[in-house]
Amino acid sequence: MKLDLNVDVHHLTRVEGHGNIVVRIQDGKVQEARWDVVETPRYFEAMLLNKHYTAAGILTARICGICSIGHCLASVRASEAAMGVGVPDLAGRLRLLAKHGETLQSHVLHLFFLAAPDFLGLDSALPLMTENPTVFGLAARLKGLGNRICDAVAGRTTHPVSIQVGGMGARPDPTVLRSLRQQIEAAVPDLAATAEVFAGFDIPDFERETEFVSLKADGQYPWIGGRVVSTDGVDRDEHEYRELTHEYLNENNTSKWCKLSRDAFAVGALARFNNNHAALHPAARKVAADLNLSPVSHNPFHCNLAQLVECVHVAHESIALIDEILAAPADAPIMADFEPRAGEGISAVEVPRGILYHRYVYDEDGRITEADCVIPTTQNNANIHLDMGALAAQFATRGMTDQKLELLCSMLVRAYDPCISCSVH
Amino acid sequence: MRYLGIEPIRPRVGVFSFTCCEGCVLQLANKEETLGPFLEAIQVVNFREISTEKGADYEIALVEGSISRDDEVERLRQIRDQAKVLVALGTCAVFGGVNRLKDVFSPQEANRIVYGDQSRETAPIRAVHEVVPVDLSIPGCPISKVELERIVQHVALDLPWQFPEYPVCVECKQRFTVCMFDKGQLCLGPLTRAGCDAPCPAGGLGCWGCRGPAADPNHAEFDALVARRGFSRAQVQDRLSFFGGFPTEGSEEKP
Ligand code: SF4
Ligand code: SF4
Ligand code: SF4
Numbered sequence: 001m002k003l004d005l006n007v008d009v010h011h012l013t014r015v016e017g018h019g020n021i022v023v024r025i026q027d028g029k030v031q032e033a034r035w036d037v038v039e040t041p042r043y044f045e046a047m048l049l050n051k052h053y054t055a056a057g058i059l060t061a062r063i064c065g066i067c068s069i070g071h072c073l074a075s076v077r078a079s080e081a082a083m084g085v086g087v088p089d090l091a092g093r094l095r096l097l098a099k100h101g102e103t104l105q106s107h108v109l110h111l112f113f114l115a116a117p118d119f120l121g122l123d124s125a126l127p128l129m130t131e132n133p134t135v136f137g138l139a140a141r142l143k144g145l146g147n148r149i150c151d152a153v154a155g156r157t158t159h160p161v162s163i164q165v166g167g168m169g170a171r172p173d174p175t176v177l178r179s180l181r182q183q184i185e186a187a188v189p190d191l192a193a194t195a196e197v198f199a200g201f202d203i204p205d206f207e208r209e210t211e212f213v214s215l216k217a218d219g220q221y222p223w224i225g226g227r228v229v230s231t232d233g234v235d236r237d238e239h240e241y242r243e244l245t246h247e248y249l250n251e252n253n254t255s256k257w258c259k260l261s262r263d264a265f266a267v268g269a270l271a272r273f274n275n276n277h278a279a280l281h282p283a284a285r286k287v288a289a290d291l292n293l294s295p296v297s298h299n300p301f302h303c304n305l306a307q308l309v310e311c312v313h314v315a316h317e318s319i320a321l322i323d324e325i326l327a328a329p330a331d332a333p334i335m336a337d338f339e340p341r342a343g344e345g346i347s348a349v350e351v352p353r354g355i356l357y358h359r360y361v362y363d364e365d366g367r368i369t370e371a372d373c374v375i376p377t378t379q380n381n382a383n384i385h386l387d388m389g390a391l392a393a394q395f396a397t398r399g400m401t402d403q404k405l406e407l408l409c410s411m412l413v414r415a416y417d418p419c420i421s422c423s424v425h
Numbered sequence: 426m427r428y429l430g431i432e433p434i435r436p437r438v439g440v441f442s443f444t445c446c447e448g449c450v451l452q453l454a455n456k457e458e459t460l461g462p463f464l465e466a467i468q469v470v471n472f473r474e475i476s477t478e479k480g481a482d483y484e485i486a487l488v489e490g491s492i493s494r495d496d497e498v499e500r501l502r503q504i505r506d507q508a509k510v511l512v513a514l515g516t517c518a519v520f521g522g523v524n525r526l527k528d529v530f531s532p533q534e535a536n537r538i539v540y541g542d543q544s545r546e547t548a549p550i551r552a553v554h555e556v557v558p559v560d561l562s563i564p565g566c567p568i569s570k571v572e573l574e575r576i577v578q579h580v581a582l583d584l585p586w587q588f589p590e591y592p593v594c595v596e597c598k599q600r601f602t603v604c605m606f607d608k609g610q611l612c613l614g615p616l617t618r619a620g621c622d623a624p625c626p627a628g629g630l631g632c633w634g635c636r637g638p639a640a641d642p643n644h645a646e647f648d649a650l651v652a653r654r655g656f657s658r659a660q661v662q663d664r665l666s667f668f669g670g671f672p673t674e675g676s677e678e679k680p
Contacts, residue, residue, distance in 0.1 A: 011473060013474075013479075016447050016474060017447065040493050041539065041540075041547055042493075042524055042527065043527040043535040043536075043538070043539050043547070045538060046530050046538040046539055047526040047527050049538070051663075055667065058630075058633060058667075059523055059526070062522070064447075065448025065450075065451045066448075068448065109451075109454065124475055124477065126464060126469060129461060129464060136461075140461070143457055144460075147456075155629070155630070156628065158448045158452065158567045159448060161624060161625045161627075161628035161629070161630040162628040164629070169628050169629020170629040249543045421445065421447055
């Protein structure tokens, strides 16, 4: 029997940005399977030239509406590295708390609004409002909590204002922090309920072995700076990011592609989980066990589950962070004293979708003369592309239809939670 | 849902993104406390970022982002043909936004810097109104969801809407924020249109003018103030040109 299948998705929905899927199967053989990013380029690396250090974080936050805190943080860290600025302890804690708020917000947005509709047979999460108000309520409450943490600590949920070169521009009010602490504790049952919802989903059975790359921190789950490790045995400093990403151009894409030990690698929640499972909070490890998720998983659809595990982890870590911040003296500094100076700085931060690198060179007036940003989705694009080929080959069997294959391919891309306008920047 | 005995209009809305960070449409799904009622006040029929439904029967088009490629011009024209009301959503759509900073370079030069010898298609940035007529412009990078909710309430009840004409300073005073100038920092608040509730000064950052000029900004007084406080022309110019909302030095035309 002849098996011919065609998938042609122009501007995939429920992802951030514009990308296309093309799959052609003839006689049961994959002729073509492509993931192409067609987003309009924005040229941030040009825009950054000649910008003052006070503008770099504000500008690069605008690379991404979803992970603007991550971008701003990677940016100010790179500037601080270039100018030899040490950030006060309390400011470091506040930054991590803001980042946890963003991780929660971003993961919950992806889990409920972008990924879950496929498992529920819906076009979007909007019908849940009336059809399943319990689930919609979970999503709205958890996302709202993430956003309120960002608001209180970074000054705004999208495009933070308090994260600045040298530290933080403001310290949140203790009463606000105490209230957030209560809200996070109250969210623990919501997270458990979310895990139950996702445990009931039928995750596609698909694996393709690849290299998982993430940050590594001493005994802790990694978020800001440190070593970069991979499941293929790579272990390097964040400063060696060029040797870790090898950016190159692909003719069908406005986003660049990356590689490390093989043709492609993966970053993001699943990569972090695979490399740092032992450093998770025990409550997060338990959720992983309940979801049958264990390292090293080579099923890209498990990224959804790894995100959920991370939500539990950041919730618990945020409670501890708030306690530390509340215990800090009222006059503890949140901003370093420094003068701009010439130099080069590189910074790696784990943002929701994977490792983000910023590198700047400054002149003595504190203006940028060279800039480079390597985005998580840029690192994932080649891996998504190769997954697409393997997925098409595995599922090109009798009974498969264009429609079913289109859904599977779309779910595959969505599992990576790509941030496409980011990847083009 | 009835309000004061009036059955509100529940407009069919399409949401579309062009060259930008998609942060403005993300605000549509934020402010979760009132997300339910907000989504009931409108009917979302086309919103690629969160829905696979691709309805073509929208009356209101919310358009975020600026225009930087021919295929975007084509897509925007089609949206204009369909929509009764086209709303430019956010600073990128209204003024061109930070994207305009690319245009200090020619497209060739920008390409050389980012893509080396394999250039990609790009044109000088245009705001939405430079390509098609716009019925309502909502500034902000990102837009304020609180303000958007107010606008939607007005639309639903068929009431006229007006943006504040006064500058951001008024909102700073309302929330008792210590003035950034008194902390030795620069701020464009005196020139910039209010409506954001001044989140930047409250978070320890002087305003960068993302909402564009207030109704009648007093540039002379502002110039005197910044000179008195010892800020350079270059520092002020960095901010005025940042979001594309203020006329740039040397250009006569208001963007
Ligand atoms: S105006 Fe700002 S937040 Fe909105 S899309 Fe443009 S860059 Fe993003
Ligand atoms: S901080 Fe800025 S906006 Fe606020 S009062 Fe001072 S000058 Fe005006
Ligand atoms: S304070 Fe200024 S920069 Fe900040 S949101 Fe308001 S107008 Fe925009």
